Amino acid sequence: PLERPRWSRVLLKLSGEAFAADLEHPEEGPHVGLNYRTIHTIASEIVSAYRVGVEIAVVVGAGNIVRGERAAEAGMERAAADYMGMLGTVINSMALQDALEKQGVPTRVMSAIAMAEVAEPFIRRRAIRHLEKGRVVVLAAGTGNPFFTTDTAAALRANEIRAGAVLKATNVDGIYDRDPHKFQDAVRYEQLSFDECIAKNLRVMDQTAFTFCKEYDIPIVVFNIARPGNIRRVVCGEKIGTLVGN
Numbered sequence: 001p002l003e004r005p006r007w008s009r010v011l012l013k014l015s016g017e018a019f020a021a022d023l024e025h026p027e028e029g030p031h032v033g034l035n036y037r038t039i040h041t042i043a044s045e046i047v048s049a050y051r052v053g054v055e056i057a058v059v060v061g062a063g064n065i066v067r068g069e070r071a072a073e074a075g076m077e078r079a080a081a082d083y084m085g086m087l088g089t090v091i092n093s094m095a096l097q098d099a100l101e102k103q104g105v106p107t108r109v110m111s112a113i114a115m116a117e118v119a120e121p122f123i124r125r126r127a128i129r130h131l132e133k134g135r136v137v138v139l140a141a142g143t144g145n146p147f148f149t150t151d152t153a154a155a156l157r158a159n160e161i162r163a164g165a166v167l168k169a170t171n172v173d174g175i176y177d178r179d180p181h182k183f184q185d186a187v188r189y190e191q192l193s194f195d196e197c198i199a200k201n202l203r204v205m206d207q208t209a210f211t212f213c214k215e216y217d218i219p220i221v222v223f224n225i226a227r228p229g230n231i232r233r234v235v236c237g238e239k240i241g242t243l244v245g246n
């Protein structure tokens, strides 16, 4: 049977660390900088999902370049450090755009911080238009505001562009009852409600992003980016990872 997308439009959230990992040795750190082979592979995973016929917007983090919180711990003014973090997401977005276009997929980078020479400004209706025309839209610079995260940008933009779900790519297979890296008998949840996550004290995304998705009824799928084909599987509604909804 032909694969069909479960949602017509999705928002994919990629952490910055995913761009630094060596896919042959995913556990080995430190996860800093850009691994171009990895970025090419991630792009090919996005292309494979795109070919199923789903509209894709991507929010990229910057944990591989700057984390505002870390810089602030080292004495920097938090707001300034956060702007550095947002600029880091622009670097990652440009790398992803290049890798996607090399594979024949039209893309646009839209930035929440004005940067006319490298990216379009984020204009909601324009972003939707790009998606309708079959372009992958890479959303850079988070929300454009310090003290927020790219998880929150993902939740916010998903709502703005009316995406059917936030697909949160991670380095584990989903949400577990305890840390699967530490406990061999950890059990993965296939599906959870937002309220169950709160009751069980499970961290899905950062608190602001989580609350936002709950409030506006945007399902979140947490899944492992390191397994080839997973983005496409999630898009097609295969029961991998953990689905969080109301």
Ligand code: UDP
Pocket (backbone or CB within 6 Å): 014, 015, 016, 017, 060, 061, 062, 063, 064, 066, 067, 068, 069, 081, 082, 083, 084, 085, 086, 088, 141, 142, 143, 144, 145, 146, 147, 148, 149, 150, 151, 152, 153
């Ligand atoms: N950031 C910000 N506002 C936003 C999004 C990001 O200030 O709306 C900054 C913040 O300093 C953060 C950094 O950018 O630490 C990188 O984003 P994030 O930590 O979300 O990246 P990820 O963990 O997904 O790689």
